Amino acid sequence: MSTTELGWFKSSYSGDSSGDCVEVALRPTTIHIRDSKNTTGPRLTLSPAAWSEFVGFAAHHHPLS
Numbered sequence: 295m296s297t298t299e300l301g302w303f304k305s306s307y308s309g310d311s312s313g314d315c316v317e318v319a320l321r322p323t324t325i326h327i328r329d330s331k332n333t334t335g336p337r338l339t340l341s342p343a344a345w346s347e348f349v350g351f352a353a354h355h356h357p358l359s
Contacts, residue, residue, distance in 0.1 A: 300326055302333075 300319035315330035325345040327338040340348065 302326075302328070304330060 300321070302317045302319045304315050304317050317328050317330045317333070319326040323341070325340045325342060327340070327345075329335060
């Protein structure tokens, strides 16, 4: 499957005003991540376990938390 066939959606953690948005596409064995401003640019692919660890770390270390 090419990444253009993935169902991309904006992360619920992305803000509306700054333009700094992350989009994700979920598959059973991989989580695909890209910058919404550069949809043809580099993409990160993680396992669901690695994604879960990343989100937990980011939530715990976010300056507003």
